Amino acid sequence: MGKIKEQAQWIVFGLIIGIIVGVLEVIFGRVLLFVTGVRQTYFMWLIFFLPFVGIFIEWLYQTYGKESKKGITLLFEVGQDTREVIPLRLIPIVTLSTWLTHLFGGSAGREGVAIQIGGTFTNWFTEKIWNRFLPNYGKKQQVVLVTGMAAGFAGLFHTPIAATFFAMEILVVGTLSIESLLSASIAAVTSSYVSQLLGLTVFSSTISVVPKLTVGLVGILCLFGIVFGLVGRLFSIGLKKVKQWVQAISLSQYKKVFLLSIVLMIGLIIVGKGRYSGLGSNLVEAAFNQGTVYSYDFILKLIFTIFTLAIGFQGGEVTPLFSIGATCGVLLANLFGLPIEFVASLGFVSVFSSATNTIIGPLFIAGEIFGFELIPYAFFAIVLAYLVNGNDSIYSKQKV
Incomplete structure (x- = not known):
């Protein structure tokens, strides 16, 4: 009975994380698509501001970011039990910095940021809210982190299966965080569904011609x-x-x-x-x-x-x-x-x-x-x- 109760709690946890992270990823993704469109239209005007944007981002991290500049490294440190808390300010700082990088012409991606958003929020949510009701969750930092990372990946790419396994295998090469499977898969599916429901578009393509496997x-x-x-x-x-x-x-x-x-x-x-x-x-x-x-x-x-x-x-x-x-x-x-x-x-x-x-x-x-x-x-x-x-x-x- 205790095992069933624990699994039910992880399911609820995954659902909550999936919903909230899914919404966060939609906001991040939709604004990113918007600034991308603006950059493509006005590239030759905006690109000349890139050096000044670089200085602003550096100032932002030095003034307010503190440890946040380590980025995804913070998630690895939590997942490998060398730290406990990821500063919540990482989310607005990395999000704004990424939008500015793309608006003014930098060449960069988004999925690493999505994973940071998911992992950071889940770490904060667990420490500040969830642990008040279920204090033992603080002892399972890797499960918590993998759940958030999976939700972040799936919310932006709509690939919940890939998101689940990518989050499970990324921390340590050649191993899977099997204990994370239930909550991570629930969070990934939920985040992907919420993201699709709110209209975030993603790339997909059906391969029409596949050669015979010889x-x-x-x-x-x-x-x-x-x-x-x-x-x-x-x-x-x-x-x-x-x-x-x-x-x-x-x-x-x-x-x-x-x-x-x-x-x-x-x-x-x-x-x-x-x-x-x-x-x-x-x-x-x-x-x-x-x-x-x-x-x-x-x-x-x-x-x-x-x-x-x-x-x-x-x-x-x-x-x-x-x-x-x-x-x-x-x-x-x-x-x-x-x-x-x-x-x-x-x-x-x-x-x-x-x-x-x-x-x-x-x-x-x-x-x-x-x-x-x-x-x-x-x-x-x-x-x-x-x-x-x-x-x-x-x-x-x-x-x-």
């Missing part, structure tokens, strides 16, 4: 997986190295941010006139809708995203990783004479798998976004991408 094709899929894995690894290593380089520059933080933002601004203007700003959704749409995709799109998006985040602008890495993988997939599809959408979808999930050092979440993303008939094909590419990444990850605190 021994020869399996070999090609494995080759693709190696390429995608190396691209994901390049992103992870590049982000780490460029952050170290920026940190080592012997200038004041404000001067550093301002000068590097000018370099970023000039690059974004000269190379593509904003093509590589924002999420990379334009590149994903081009990859899956027979648009123009250049052979160098994936590497330029990789470079600009790394540089944007290393300077100190905010946003996630995941959506840019999707666009990097999809455009790299278009290049490989043309080289091997395979259907473009098919290979682009494999790149979409495999580069993400490599860069995040995860495997189950990306596999379910393939199913939930592109159709579950893709999973047997995605399996080979994702597994190889995961194996060749050398345990390099965009998450510096991820346990190996």
Whole structure:
């Protein structure tokens, strides 16, 4: 009877977290879509303010953010029991900073922010409200955190299965937080449903042409997986190295941010006139809708995203990783004479798998976004991408 009561409490907890985080993600996502539209319309005006926005974000974190600048690292510290509380101010600060980054032309994502929103709110809710009624929940910080992260991911991407397993496997490589499964899955499904109910639109695509799975094709899929894995690894290593380089520059933080933002601004203007700003959704749409995709799109998006985040602008890495993988997939599809959408979808999930050092979440993303008939094909590419990444990850605190 005690076990049933505990499970019922986790179900209620997951429902509450799913509803509230779902609403928060809708607000974050809808404003982000709005500022993206504004940037696309007025790019050549807004981009010139990017260095000043960089200074403002730096000031915001130094003045009010305190520990919040550690971002998603705080979630890993809680999940690994090296800290207990995530400051609630992280949510408004990272949200505003991400909106500004996208409005004024930075190249960044959103999913990392969504996970921070979900994890931070759930941590606060548990500490300040839930524990008053059920004090034992404070002893299960990892379950609480995974529940919030799953809700955050699902609320923005509408992929509740992938969100659940991604949140369960992200903290420690090669392990699943099985104890979190019930509350995380309830929260993810609820958050996704609330987000859809409130009208947040997300990307999805049904792959219309899927080749017959043969021994020869399996070999090609494995080759693709190696390429995608190396691209994901390049992103992870590049982000780490460029952050170290920026940190080592012997200038004041404000001067550093301002000068590097000018370099970023000039690059974004000269190379593509904003093509590589924002999420990379334009590149994903081009990859899956027979648009123009250049052979160098994936590497330029990789470079600009790394540089944007290393300077100190905010946003996630995941959506840019999707666009990097999809455009790299278009290049490989043309080289091997395979259907473009098919290979682009494999790149979409495999580069993400490599860069995040995860495997189950990306596999379910393939199913939930592109159709579950893709999973047997995605399996080979994702597994190889995961194996060749050398345990390099965009998450510096991820346990190996």
